[in-house]
Amino acid sequence: MIKRLLIVGVVLLLVLSLSLETPVFAENEEQPKVEMRAAWIATVVNIDMPAGMSEAEFTEWAMDAVGRLAEMHFNTVIFQVKPTSDALYPSELAPWSRYITGKEQGTDPGYDPLQIMLDITHGHGMELHAWINPYRLTMPGQDLDDLASDHIAKKHPDWVVKYGQQYYFNPGIPEVQQYLIETVKELVTNYDIDAVHMDDYFYPYKIAGEEFPDEKTFHKYGQGFSNIEDWRRNNVNELVYEINQAIKEMKSWVQFGISPFGVWRNIADDPTGSDTEAGQTNYDHLYADTRQWIRDGSIDYITPQIYWSRQFMVANYSILLDWWSREVTTYSEVHPVNLYIGMADYKVNDNFDEAWDNPYELPEQILDNRFNDVARGQMHFSMKDVFRNALGYADILQDEIYHTKALTPATPWNxxxxxxxxxxxxxxxxxxxxxxxxxxxxxxxxxxxxxxxxxxxxxxxxxxxxxxxxxxxxxxxxxxxxxxxxxxxxxxxxxxxxxxxxxxxxxxxxxxxxxxx
CATH class of the missing domain: 2.60.40.10 (Immunoglobulins)
Incomplete structure (x- = not known):
């Protein structure tokens, strides 16, 4: 009798352990009524969007893409409309993007991709956030000769610097800042977008043994700064602040959000930084002082790209989720800042970290966001990875995590x-x-x-x-x-x-x- 009870107990323990490895979320678990559920649609190098489509083909593609996201109860599309200081819409300030036609930059596709995407997205009751990359001029392997003949960089070669294998606008030149602000004003004026969105590309990621070539610019414009690093951070802070001001003066309800790299500073460099050991950080390497943007109300939302698992100790998801939650709670002085989390859908079943071989890693991260009580949703990078559905993780999202609709968070301070x-x-x-x-x-x-x-x-x-x-x-x-x-x-x-x-x-x-x- 005792042996039989022992055997039964062992079996029950085995069943319990198996169930813990592959959790199933209760269907009647309470769902949030308000939660950001966004997908990035990256157009640079045609990550998520094919090139060379006719208007009918683009419309069909957009209807299918947005329709599939809507069926999965996503409520926001983040559409990259300025991948390399160009445009996926008719602009008087920037040339047509090569990524819509697959041809030379400046080639007119004969239709307006942004307006089509905007109409379809709003037709599904979803928000559209227009995603811009302000400083980047080229991708690796491209030269200045690849820019359209009327590109502003060719009219003002003194605005341009080369770092590594790419060309950038020099962020320290006041005329560059004003030009970038004007491009945002054109976008907000001409389109009924819900938000302007910037990602993590400010000053470029550091290249070992190579300094960003702006020493002369610092000597010309850096009066009042004792070191070039503080001046660089101030250049970015000014651009962020002025873009937000320009948006709000035109359409006060249009949001401005940024999705920075997932680490502000490591604790080894700042006692208020996160308990991480990231090789590069926003503050020290990209000159993006995210804390300052939160403090002075320059942004409506921030979406740190916490693209690591809950087992990755160098930059742990759980540690960073808690750190960013404290950040927006502590430093939102002018108005609250909505915290969303950037999710690494692209890593599912495709990373050296074996935690990503578990189809529940990302869904459970979303549950952690909900239990956190400060994070108000998440953004998924990127759409093609959601549709790729590695290990069936996106089925879990649809069936167990996003199984009811949700509304996008409000911004009452606007x-x-x-x-x-x-x-x-x-x-x-x-x-x-x-x-x-x-x-x-x-x-x-x-x-x-x-x-x-x-x-x-x-x-x-x-x-x-x-x-x-x-x-x-x-x-x-x-x-x-x-x-x-x-x-x-x-x-x-x-x-x-x-x-x-x-x-x-x-x-x-x-x-x-x-x-x-």
Whole structure:
């Protein structure tokens, strides 16, 4: 009898250990109603976007890509529109990107990729953040001769420096800063984007044995700075601050966010730095003082690229998640800064760190973000890796982590007015669909609407994201949402709330009930 009990106990322990290795998240686990869920679409060297598409082909590609993300309950697209001081849209300040046509820089594709992507993304109720790379002029293997003949760098060769195998704008020249600000102003003026987004490329990553060639620029413009490093950091700080100011003066609700390298400073260099041993850091090598941006309110969100596992000791995910959470909590002096986390989807089943061979490593990192209580979501690098679905990890995301819709976080410091619920909501029913028709003509404080659906004749829980069936952008006071997934034999109550340009939801909803069946 004792032997039998021992055998049973051993079996139970084995079953338990196996279940711990391959966890399954409970389907009824509480889902967040508000959570950033973004995917980067990198166009540089055509990482995520094929080159040479016609307008019809590009439209079909964009519809498929954004549609697949929407099905997985992503709510934001980060579309790279200026990969190398060029443009994926018609610009008077920068040439057409070679990455849209696959031909020489400056070749007009004959259509507007950004506008098409923007229309499709908003059509799915998703935000579009326009991703720019300000200083980079070329990629390795390219020369200045590869730039378009009318490129600003050819008109002002004194603005250009070479470092390693690439060319860059010199960040220390005031005219360079002003030009870069003007390119952002053109972008924000001409397009109804939700945010401007910059990544981790400021001063370039250090190359061993090679100094960035800006000593003469420092002697010309560095008055008041005792060393070149502080001057470089100030150059970046000024650009970040001025870009944000320019955006807010034009459209106060448009966000400005940056996704820096995952380590500000190592603790060996600064007692307030993270307990890491990163070979390069934002502050000391890229001259990107992320703390200062948080402190002076130059950004609305920050997305550190914590592209390491929870077992990687040199730069540990869990340590950095906690460090960045303390950072935004401690140093947000002018206004709060939303913290999102950059996720290393590209490393799943493709890295020397064996932790990435576990399909649950990245999904569990997202759960850590949620339990952290400060992080408000995540951004995935990049779209092709989400679709590659190595080890089935993206299936886990869809089925167990993102299995309800979520709203993007608000930025009330850019405008805290609470919108009123829609004036009119009507239902048009057929056997196939229910069309939710919103008329809000007299209201000017609404950017989009949230459509909820509840079974039966009574109002349900508006805080439960399971009832969110769609988000639709306002179109001159009107909007339409088509519900194709309801059961035609059931009766429903639909509720529609308004959302301000800064993401604040109305306190009330306009409700309509379907007819008896």
């Amino acid at each position: 405008g805290n007015r609470v919108p009123k619920k829609p004036i009119s909501v009507m239902l048009e029913e057929t056997d196939d669909v229910v069309k939710v028709v919103i008329n809000n003509k007299k209201r000017k404080d609404v950017r989009k609407y949230i459509v909820y659906r509840f079974e039966g004749n009574k109002r349900g829980d508006y805080e439960n994201p399971e009832h969110i069936i769609g988000v639709v952008y306002d179109n001159d006071g009107q909007a339409v949402f088509i519900d194709k997934d309801r059961d035609p034999h059931k009766r429903y109550t639909y509720g529609v709330t308004s959302v301000s340009p800064t993401g604040i939801e109305s306190k009330g909803a306009k409700e309509r009930k379907t007819k008896n069946k």
